[in-house]
């Protein structure tokens with residue numbers, strides 16, 4: 062199978078990225094699958110497949126945003142059971158300063 066690389070802008074909106082990837086890296090470096098994400102203003106209510114619920118703020122410089130961009134070491138959550146194609150997709154995703162998608166079509170944007 063051919064590896065298809067995806068390019069996203071480095072400054073892509075963090076929530077758009079979450080909506081696209083549906084992955085959440087925890088502080089313990091466990092990668093969870095996102096079941097639902099509800100965005101209200103600058104906050105997102107996230108529920109993972111292992112039924113953890115928490116709030117995230119829309120910041121490109123947050124720990125989670127940097128984690129996803131830099132692909133720090135992680136363990137996939139055993140309860141979430143992220144499908145391997147999704148992990149492959151994540152691994153083949155690159156972030157670039159000057160080109161790539163800004164995912165503007167991912168969510169309805171009022172601005």
Ligand SMILES: [Zn+2]
Nearest residue numbers: 093111138141
């Ligand atoms: Zn999980």
